[in-house]
Amino acid sequence: MKFTCDTKELSRACNTVSRAAATKASIPALEGIKIDIKGKEVRLCGYNLELGITTMLESKGDSEEDGSVVLDAKMLCNIVKKLPNALTTIQADKKSTVTIKSGDSEFQLVYIPADKFPELPKIDEKSAISIPQAVFKEMIQQTIFAVADDAAKPIYTGALFKVEDGGLTMVGVDGYRLAKCHESIDYHGQPFDCVVPKKALLEISSLLDESGDKAVDISIGLRHAAFMIGNYEIFTRLLEGEFLDYEGAIPKSHATEIKVDVRTLVESVNRVALVVSEHLRSPIKMHVGNGQIGLSCATSIGAASDTLDANISGDDLLIGFNHKYLSDALRNAGCDEVRLQLNGPLSPMVVLPNSGDSFVFLVLPVRLKAG
């Protein structure tokens, strides 16, 4: 195996695919990057059995040799980052050594034979959709904060993708809150659902381009999904299990509606939450009435209160909530003003955009002690 690459391109590619390499695995190949050379085509792949990332580069040399090896991902990234010359040549001998050469610098590393690397999953494509990268990035942002990090039910560590005629709905839930968003897409096949792990969505989001109108092509199979983003392909195992009936959880009417500036409310919530600590949890109380939102909180550290103006219609109200859940929802709304819809102190708070319902966030209330 032999090829010559642009050092910076190689470094960028190694860093990206290495994010799918395991950091600690009993099989060393899972901590590696697989390099395949075929003619001028250099293919890099990291795959930890749950998540995989591959990319392609072009060899810039004049004497490539086909072949495959696996190199420790961390070591390879560190070396390539520090290489001095604009071009780098990587060559494997028949035995076990790879030589990395750039300018006057030379490294010799022991490689792992390519047949120790796990086989990549074949995606038995059930459906394919395409969506602009910027739109998909915003959908991930508006859902992922509500996806559980680890849950008693593993299905809630992923976001539901519900694909229907003309639309994609994404939903995240963790038992205390719910985030749902919806966008139109050009799809006219059978409706179907799948649940994509949070870890994969985080990697996908970091590769998505916020500007421009390039699309991400998603192909979804029975057990795996693949996301094509420019030169990168990310594939992930799907989660299995039964997802919450989220439509049933969202209140259909409201007794109180508040229009409020997102930033002002986030700042007030965070300020009042300063007297809450990991050991001294206490709900934030929200008094709604007379054109104002009053926030207050008291713990054994001290007490805090704040007041802000808001556009309120409907009943006055006193409700308690966990500050983190409300501020997470507001921070990820991606708009300047939101509507809060309430149904008394025991019903979830609904957060909606100023107009329309491109997203819906639910925050469960905390029952306040009498007195």
Add this chain to the structure above:
Amino acid sequence: MKFTCDTKELSRACNTVSRAAATKASIPALEGIKIDIKGKEVRLCGYNLELGITTMLESKGDSEEDGSVVLDAKMLCNIVKKLPNALTTIQADKKSTVTIKSGDSEFQLVYIPADKFPELPKIDEKSAISIPQAVFKEMIQQTIFAVADDAAKPIYTGALFKVEDGGLTMVGVDGYRLAKCHESIDYHGQPFDCVVPKKALLEISSLLDESGDKAVDISIGLRHAAFMIGNYEIFTRLLEGEFLDYEGAIPKSHATEIKVDVRTLVESVNRVALVVSEHLRSPIKMHVGNGQIGLSCATSIGAASDTLDANISGDDLLIGFNHKYLSDALRNAGCDEVRLQLNGPLSPMVVLPNSGDSFVFLVLPVRLKAG
């Protein structure tokens, strides 16, 4: 106690003095900031019995009340950082509560009575010196990397200040390396020595202004030293014990001298060191000869080598060293080119500026295995 301050000024002041507050102490007052009001003068102080920082602010209100309280440093910093209004009023009642008010936000905290705060040390001034902040900052940078973080002998966790007629010398040593630097100062008193803890030097350095020609005034007593930097005063306990005879440790002649570009050498050393890990320590070998420096290193991970041009006079040489010590010395030299002076493979490597001897760094060699 009552005063009104500019919120941003107060936040900056709290953040700085809180760096001298203990993060975990059996006496809660040591984790606090003491606030003293006297007329319009607001004095803030953090003091953990080893290091103290004080600063002054002006009250901008019209109804100050003299008095003193201690507030938890972390809590106070967090609150003040998030206050909404340009002005903040802090008021203590007779019992135990402080009210912090800014705009519509209000906090109530329990305070610690001021008499629980430790008394600040009185500096029995022995000597006083003054030095431009930028010069002092560079001296700290050129010494502190060689000061031990924790040592069998506590005296080596500080830098020696040697004050003589017309000059200040600073020295750091940790058993494997030595850094010494010297600058002229306007001093004509008795010569004397003291050892200032690394922790204090780090705080001092962060307050020193690199630009401009403002001075830092240092007053040194028997057990404490105080550094006046603009509006801040930092005082520290001095370390006691016998410091190394550093002049005796510095070789007076050399068999080989190398003039080399600092950045090129640092990059090469770091590159070759990539095959070294915490578990696989191995010295870097340096071959000097034929107008070139050859660096190489081999561990069970792999092997690395690199070559760079240098201006060499004197004997050829093969020497081993710990990569971290050499790259630390080079990174802190603060110049583009240095001289390396060598006396065979068992004598320390001396690093000097391109001309003069404003600093001298020593790096002890590692004995290479035969073969």
